[in-house]
Amino acid sequence: QVQLVESGGGLVQAGDSLRLSCAASGRTFSFYNSGWFRQAPGKEREFVGGMNRVTNTAVYSDSVKGRFTISRDNAENTVYLQMNSLKPEDTAIYYCAAAIPLPVSSLRSINYWGQGTQVTVSS
Numbered sequence: 790q791v792q793l794v795e796s797g798g799g800l801v802q803a804g805d806s807l808r809l810s811c812a813a814s815g816r817t818f819s820f821y822n823s824g825w826f827r828q829a830p831g832k833e834r835e836f837v838g839g840m841n842r843v844t845n846t847a848v849y850s851d852s853v854k855g856r857f858t859i860s861r862d863n864a865e866n867t868v869y870l871q872m873n874s875l876k877p878e879d880t881a882i883y884y885c886a887a888a889i890p891l892p893v894s895s896l897r898s899i900n901y902w903g904q905g906t907q908v909t910v911s912s
Contacts, residue, residue, distance in 0.1 A: 811885030
């Protein structure tokens with residue numbers, strides 16, 4: 790079992806930055822590939838970015854590529870999502886995820902979810 794707790798969400802203006810954190814507890818987090826998803830009101834949950842646990846290679850959705858960066862600290866069992874140049878369309882609940890199988894971009898790969906943290910970007 791892995792428990793994931795996100796933090797760092799909030800209300801910001803367009804162009805601002807936020808850094809989300811995802812603290813993992815339970816089974817060793819380094820066993821899992823990590824990912825971030827988001828869900829806006831009335832929309833399906835979508836992939837934002839993910840990191841391969843072995844290569845530490847990150848992949849991103851086209852909508853955030855170049856603005857968001859994922860990093861992880863296995864010693865601290867924490868994954869981060871640095872979000873720059875935020876846009877109103879980035880407004881959503883952001884979820885941290887842990888997956889054993891790849892690709893981490895697939896909802897079907899996810900073994901554990903966090904409870905989510907709200908990010909609201911005003912124009």
